[in-house]
Every structure is written in structure tokens, then in C-alpha cells.
Amino acid sequence: xxxxxxxxxxxxxxxxxxxxxxxxxxxxxxxxxxxxxxxxxxxxxxxxxxxxxxxxxxxxxxxxxxxxxxxxxxxxxxxxxxxxxxxxxxxxxxxxxxxxxxxxxxxxxxxxxxxxxxxxxxxxxxxxxxxxxxxxxxxxxxxxxxxxxxxxxxxxxxxxxxxxxxxxxxxxxxxxxxxxxxxxxxxxxxxxxxxxxxxxxxxxxxxxxxxxxxxxxxxxxxxxxxxxxxxxxxxxxxxxxxxxxxxxxxxxxxxxxxxxxxxxxxxxxxxxxxxxxxxxxxxxxxxxxxxxxxxxxxxxxxxxxxxxxxxxxxxxxxxxxxxxxxxxxxxxxx
Amino acid sequence: xxxxxxxxxxxxxxxxxxxxxxxxxxxxxxxxxxxxxxxxxxxxxxxxxxxxxxxxxxxxxxxxxxxxxxxxxxxxxxxxxxxxxxxxxxxxxxxxxxxxxxxxxxxxxxxxxxxxxxxxxxxxxxxxxxxxxxxxxxxxxxxxxxxxxxxxxxxxxxxxxxxxxxxxxxxxxxxxxxxxxxxxxxxxxxxxxxxxxxxxxxxxxxxxxxxxxxxxxxxxxxxxxxxxxxxxxxxxxxxxxxxxxxxxxxxxxxxxxxxxxxxxxxxxxx
Numbered sequence: 001x002x003x004x005x006x007x008x009x010x011x012x013x014x015x016x017x018x019x020x021x022x023x024x025x026x027x028x029x030x031x032x033x034x035x036x037x038x039x040x041x042x043x044x045x046x047x048x049x050x051x052x053x054x055x056x057x058x059x060x061x062x063x064x065x066x067x068x069x070x071x072x073x074x075x076x077x078x079x080x081x082x083x084x085x086x087x088x089x090x091x092x093x094x095x096x097x098x099x100x101x102x103x104x105x106x107x108x109x110x111x112x113x114x115x116x117x118x119x120x121x122x123x124x125x126x127x128x129x130x131x132x133x134x135x136x137x138x139x140x141x142x143x144x145x146x147x148x149x150x151x152x153x154x155x156x157x158x159x160x161x162x163x164x165x166x167x168x169x170x171x172x173x174x175x176x177x178x179x180x181x182x183x184x185x186x187x188x189x190x191x192x193x194x195x196x197x198x199x200x201x202x203x204x205x206x207x208x209x210x211x212x213x214x215x216x217x218x219x220x221x222x223x224x225x226x227x228x229x230x231x232x233x234x235x236x237x238x239x240x241x242x243x244x245x246x247x248x249x250x251x252x253x254x255x256x257x258x259x260x261x262x263x264x265x266x267x268x269x270x271x272x273x274x275x276x277x278x279x280x281x282x283x284x285x286x287x288x289x290x291x292x293x294x295x296x297x298x299x300x301x302x303x304x305x306x307x308x309x310x311x312x313x314x315x316x317x318x319x320x321x322x323x324x325x326x327x328x329x330x331x332x333x334x
Numbered sequence: 335x336x337x338x339x340x341x342x343x344x345x346x347x348x349x350x351x352x353x354x355x356x357x358x359x360x361x362x363x364x365x366x367x368x369x370x371x372x373x374x375x376x377x378x379x380x381x382x383x384x385x386x387x388x389x390x391x392x393x394x395x396x397x398x399x400x401x402x403x404x405x406x407x408x409x410x411x412x413x414x415x416x417x418x419x420x421x422x423x424x425x426x427x428x429x430x431x432x433x434x435x436x437x438x439x440x441x442x443x444x445x446x447x448x449x450x451x452x453x454x455x456x457x458x459x460x461x462x463x464x465x466x467x468x469x470x471x472x473x474x475x476x477x478x479x480x481x482x483x484x485x486x487x488x489x490x491x492x493x494x495x496x497x498x499x500x501x502x503x504x505x506x507x508x509x510x511x512x513x514x515x516x517x518x519x520x521x522x523x524x525x526x527x528x529x530x531x532x533x534x535x536x537x538x539x540x541x542x543x544x545x546x547x548x549x550x551x552x553x554x555x556x557x558x559x560x561x562x563x564x565x566x567x568x569x570x571x572x573x574x575x576x577x578x579x580x581x582x583x584x585x586x587x588x589x590x591x592x593x594x595x596x597x598x599x600x601x602x603x604x
Contacts, residue, residue, distance in 0.1 A: 028446035
């Protein structure tokens with residue numbers, strides 16, 4: 001339940017803003033000049049705000065579509081990400097957003113049309129090859145769909161731009177918006193997973209692994225392309241058996257031709273983000289694990305990382321062909 | 335919990351209810367306290383509020399604990415009825431451009447409103463806006479040393495278009511605060527609970543303190559030692575085992591090595 005809605009004065013009369021105001025009539029509405037006045041001040045506590053985040057309605061006037069880090073894609077040559085939303089409904093302890101953002105408030109950029117203009121321009125620039133657009137970097141693509149209507153807006157647009165691919169990355173089982181329409185061959189619904197025991201410890205507020213698998217299988221059965229994201233890989237006791245079971249559950253009933261890709265990424269974090277997260281949760285076992293700092297990044301000690309990734313890779317290749325497996329060497333776990 | 339209150343007549347219900355006693359050592363502001371609460375009577379205006387807040391921040395005897403700060407008082411309002419209590423969710427200053435947006439984490443029944451802190455008593459009641467003379471200065475100082483979620487401003491409307499501020503009597507002010515006292519104190523208690531949640535673990539701090547005294551650790555070794563002890567607490571390792579291990583070590587370097595070796599097997603998620 002949203003109790004506070006901050007809004008930039010310039011979006012006050014936007015249709016989407018007014019729609020939010022009428023959908024949350026009880027919420028206090030507070031105007032601001034720029035969303036950064038509310039979102040950016042120092043001395044905020046992400047952990048406390050996560051208990052009751054407010055919604056900030058804003059307009060993204062800067063660059064809207066960005067190139068993704070090298071070696072992060074799932075087969076495309078021209079890869080971009082865009083963020084219509086900052087922050088996530090869920091509270092995964094490994095998530096880099098806790099270290100990156102000063103606030104846990106949701107910032108929703110409501111100028112979807114302008115995002116679309118920039119996406120189309122980028123797609124046109126590289127029209128000789130498919131371009132990829134990733135939407136789940138700074139948020140979960142589906143978890144707040146009933147509030148944002150993001151997918152509902154963008155899917156019809158992507159249906160008319162077949163040379164552009166959209167990845168919706170999610171841990172949500174809120175897939176109604178997809179079930180209600182014809183599958184699009186250029187949209188991949190990518191679900192993130194860790195083994196159930198890890199999920200229970202680290203993925204707070206996230207639907208169970210079995211519920212996510214069920215949602216993914218349903219979409220695949222309906223004809224949607226799905227992706228599987230094993231990112232971040234988390235070192236744990238009984239690692240091999242837990243990940244083996246997860247992979248069995250994931251691929252057991254999944255129609256092979258509906259699987260677009262599987263990506264694998266180790267737990268890795270910019271050092272500054274990690275320091276902030278460690279300070280927020282000093283009692284968190286994950287942060288007291290066998291981690292090491294390498295240059296500006298914190299990750300598992302090299303031997304552990306290599307061993308765990310190799311292990312996952314060989315287990316995954318029992319189910320999928322190598323062309324469908326991608327390792328995200330720069331991943332940051334979301 | 336720390337209360338910053340401008341007037342004695344605003345403070346009285348809180349002092350009485352919490353049984354705060356006046357601190358008799360010389361202080362620049364009247365301070366009332368018990369084991370868990372402190373209240374300072376700042377006097378009216380921005381400078382007084384800023385100075386009193388700074389004084390409270392600087393005189394805390396529990397520097398390791400995260401603390402909450404609540405400004406309680408009366409305010410004028412352009413829309414709300416008198417005797418309505420509200421939390422300020424946007425605080426402006428009549429002579430400055432900076433705005434504060436205290437993050438609202440606690441679900442309370444209080445109204446939420448914008449609030450403008452004025453240099454002089456305000457007689458123009460703008461719709462939807464509250465008016466006081468301290469909140470912005472209070473917030474400006476408190477937010478330099480405490481996380482913003484734990485700094486809140488809670489006002490009770492004393493004057494509006496229908497009732498001028500000139501008609502306000504001290505007894506009315508006390509009554510306004512009294513009428514909302516249970517909710518004010520519940521709100522304060524919830525702020526305290528949030529503060530405790532992010533406060534450092536005092537047992538861990540104590541253990542770190544004791545461990546540092548065992549050997550002549552260098553500054554960088556102290557950093558490593560503190561971290562190792564913090565991790566050992568994360569994994570529920572026995573305190574006596576840690577101390578014994580450090581005591582048996584022949585040097586600071588060996589102590590750190592031994593601690594590392596001791597903790598290492600636990601460093602994996604269950």
C-alpha cells in the first residue's frame with residue numbers, strides 16, 4: 001500500500017500521474033522540483049526505507065537507453081538497458097541496488113513514450129542486426145506491473161519492431177499481463193533463480209522457487225520464450241546437490257524450444273556497494289562469507305568462484321546446448 | 335529517544351507522562367531526562383531550535399547507539415482544523431531554498447502535511463501548508479548526524495484562518511499536546527524500535543573492546559580484529575573461545591591469523 005506519493009511538479013498534470021492519484025486516493029501527495037531532492041540526499045537508510053517505501057513519480061529527462069556492460073548479453077551484438085523504475089518490490093540481500101541507491105523509494109519515470117522513442121532510435125541505428133533491450137537492471141520487470149502498467153505499454157510497441165528484442169527480467173509470478181496476450185517472438189521473459197534453501201535465506205518477499213518455476217512453465221506452454229538466470233551463483237553447503245536439484249526442477253517439464261537462453265553469473269559487486277550493504281546488514285552471513293576484494297570489486301575467492309561456476313556450467317550442459325548458455329562475467333546479482 | 339520542544343507548555347505533558355526529571359548540571363537549555371528519553375526545551379525560533387538540537391547531539395552519552403529525534407510542538411495550518419496532529423512530510427524554510435522530505439516509514443494515524451518554518455509568526459494561512467518556527471532548523475542540524483528516517487516533526491494545529499495565533503494561551507497549548515499524547519508517545523516508541531534495529535550490537539562492541547586490550551594491535555590490525563569478531567558473532571561462535579584464542583596467541587599477528595583460521599570453516603551459507 002503506497003502511503004506517500006512524491007511527484008515532480010512538471011509531471012503533475014500527466015495522465016499517468018493523475019491515474020496514480022486516483023488509484024491511491026488515500027496517499028499523501030507531495031510535490032517536489034526534481035525527484036533527486038527526495039531520492040538522493042545523503043543520510044538515508046535503505047534498510048529502514050525498505051519497510052515502507054514511498055512512490056516517486058518523475059520524468060527521465062536524461063539519457064534513457066544505455067549500453068550494457070561488455071560480456072553481459074545473451075547472444076545479441078547491440079545490447080542496451082533502460083530503467084523506467086528504480087528499486088524493486090523484493091528485498092534480496094545480494095542485490096546491488098541496496099548498495100547503489102541512497103533510497104529504497106520507488107522512482108517511476110512516467111514518460112514511457114520518450115523511453116520508447118529512444119529505444120526505437122537505438123534499434124534504427126543498428127538496423128543491420130538485432131538489438132537487445134534489457135529492462136530489469138534497476139528493478140524487477142514484472143513485480144510492480146499492476147501499478148506501473150509498464151509491460152502493457154511496451155509489448156504492443158515491441159510487437160511492431162521485430163528486429164528489437166526485449167528481455168523482461170523477473171522473480172515475480174505476476175504474469176497475467178503476458179498470459180492475456182499473444183506471445184511475441186522478440187520478447188524473452190527471464191526468471192532468476194537460486195536454490196530454494198538459499199532463496200529462503202536471502203530473497204525476502206520473493207515468491208517461492210516452485211511458484212516461479214510454475215509461472216515460467218505456464219508462460220512457456222503458452223508460447224512465450226523464457227530465459228533462466230542463475231545469477232548470482234551463491235556458494236553454500238551442499239552446493240552441488242542443491243543446484244543439481246534446482247536445475248532438474250527448472251528443465252524437467254520445460255519445452256526445449258521455448259528456452260531462449262540460460263545465463264550464469266557469480267556473486268560480484270563493486271567494492272563501494274559492498275561496503276554500504278555490509279554496513280546496512282552487519283549480521284548477514286552472506287557478507288561474512290569467503291569473499292575477497294580484487295581491484296574495485298568484491299567476489300568469492302577466485303578458487304571458489306571458478307569451481308562453483310564450472311560446476312554449474314557442467315550441470316547445465318546436461319540439459320541445454322552450449323549455444324544457449326552465457327556466462328555474465330560482469331554480473332552484479334539482481 | 336530525543337525530544338526537541340520549543341516551549342515549556344508544549345513539553346509539560348511529555349515530561350509528566352514519561353516522568354522526566356530536570357538535569358541540574360549547567361546546560362545552555364533546560365534538559366529533562368530518564369533512562370531512555372531526553373527532552374530539551376529550545377525556546378522559539380530557528381536559531382534556538384538549531385542550537386538545542388546541536389546541543390542534544392553533542393551531549394549524548396550513548397554515542398555508539400543510533401538515536402531518534404522528534405520535534406514536537408504546535409503549528410498553524412491553512413487547511414487542517416485546530417487540535418489536529420500531523421507529521422511533516424515536506425519541510426521548507428520561508429527564507430531558504432532547501433527542502434527536507436523526512437522519509438515516512440511508520441504507519442500511523444496522523445495526518446501528513448507540508449510544513450514551512452517561518453522566521454516570524456505567520457498570519458497568512460496557505461492551503462495545505464502548516465507553519466511553525468523551528469522544524470527546518472531542527473531537521474537541518476539533526477540530519478547531519480542521524481539517518482533521516484529517525485528524524486521526524488510532529489505538530490498539533492493550534493491556529494488557522496478561524497483561530498488566530500494571538501488567541502493561543504499556554505494552557506491551550508498544553509491541552510493540544512495532551513490530547514494527542516498517547517499517539518505521540520507510540521510514534522516515538524516506534525521510532526526508537528527502528529533506531530534499535532540499525533544500532534550496532536553492543537555485545538559485539540564490548541567484545542571488540544576487550545579483545546583490543548589483549549595485545550598491542552596496530553590500527554590496521556584493530557580494523558581486521560574488529561571485522562573478524564563481528565563475523566564470529568554473525569556465525570554465533572562462542573565468545574569465550576574467541577577470547578581464549580586471542581589470549582593464547584603470542585602476538586597480534588598470530589592472534590589475527592588464529593582467529594581467521596578459527597572462523598574460516600563457518601564462512602559458508604547453510
